[in-house]
């Protein structure tokens with residue numbers, strides 16, 4: 001997933017980029033970084049492991065301030081890794097080049113064929129997809145006479161995967177681009193003095209930019225300090241925004257493809273209540289992302305909603321945590337309210353079940369605090385296939401619904417009294433998009449030539 005943001009304009013650039021990154025923190029918790037682009041073409045990067053406010057403490061903000069002469073603008077990144085190692089050196093932005101031409105890249109997505117691309121461009125694949133992507137864009141830009149926009153126009157012809165990205169170059173200028181499938185969100189706003197972009201609309205609104213536009217599929221938007229120019233790649237692809245952005249990734253106060261994430265999630269709960277009713281005394285959401293779906297379920301079923309589970313805000317999002325800490329986090333993350341649960345038949349609503357470990361421990365804890373029955377209802381369909389377009393699931397073996405294709409066995413493995421999922425059609429109706437990527441539920445990927453087994457073998461993770 002990952003979050004990106006950037007700013008050029010008359011406000012304090014360092015505090016504005018840090019504010020933007022804090023607002024996009026939900027998209028990546030492993031590392032954060034900022035690249036400052038100067039008017040003389042120099043590009044500096046400060047980055048490190050951890051949350052935005054861990055990385056940008058007094059010491060690092062001072063480094064940025066010392067480097068703050070003649071700043072043109074800044075781009076920033078919060079990292080949720082989907083390829084490569086979980087190490088600090090994987091933090092972004094990634095800068096490369098020399099005194100003649102330099103670029104910095106911040107990227108949200110996955111380049112699934114990065115190993116093949118590295119071979120084709122004669123570069124190392126050791127450090128994961130973003131380093132390969134940065135080198136490929138740099139080489140293509142040099143080929144086109146140091147023109148990164150031309151490089152971004154042809155990039156989709158080389159890449160299998162999904163990306164929304166920003167490239168700062170030493171002219172100086174900033175280009176942002178969304179792949180032609182439009183898997184991941186990317187939005188921007190500008191006026192006569194400022195240009196700002198971020199992964200989600202809510203991020204821009206939180207820092208006072210309400211008049212935003214979404215980057216169109218395959219579009220490249222460039223700001224050189226004076227004007228905004230827009231162009232598009234000629235690569236044609238089926239419009240395939242990630243449906244899981246509506247289920248889990250995006251903030252509920254965001255708009256994605258002109259559709260409110262909040263309303264889509266309420267709709268998922270309504271669909272779920274109609275197609276998978278449950279005999280319960282209370283509806284309880286697994287906080288935070290499933291709360292709107294639980295509201296929808298409660299409204300449609302008439303079963304009252306209660307906050308029976310309290311999330312520890314300081315633990316972060318378990319799904320996007322690295323695997324070596326994920327189980328520990330899932331145990332620490334939730335508190336259970338006995339008064340809301342004791343003696344009741346609980347309808348537990350969550351957005352998805354991916355690996356299943358968190359759900360099992362929640363069901364157990366609900367019983368420990370007195371739940372008579374636990375009926376699990378899931379706002380999305382069974383998650384059965386990996387994603388190569390921006391989330392950290394590269395093999396079917398990781399997925400509970402792949403390992404136990406039968407609903408009864410899945411229910412047994414999470415120790416629930418009953419289990420119901422939304423259907424693909426129900427999810428489609430709730431979101432209301434004419435087309436979207438549902439590949440993790442259907443196994444139908446939007447790429448013209450796609451070999452799932454080959455792709456699973458190609459994408460390798462290194463758990464440290």
Ligand code: SF4
Pocket residue numbers: 183241242243244245386387388389390391437438439440441
């Ligand atoms: S496979 Fe799933 S998570 Fe990946 S882009 Fe498609 S809908 Fe989103």
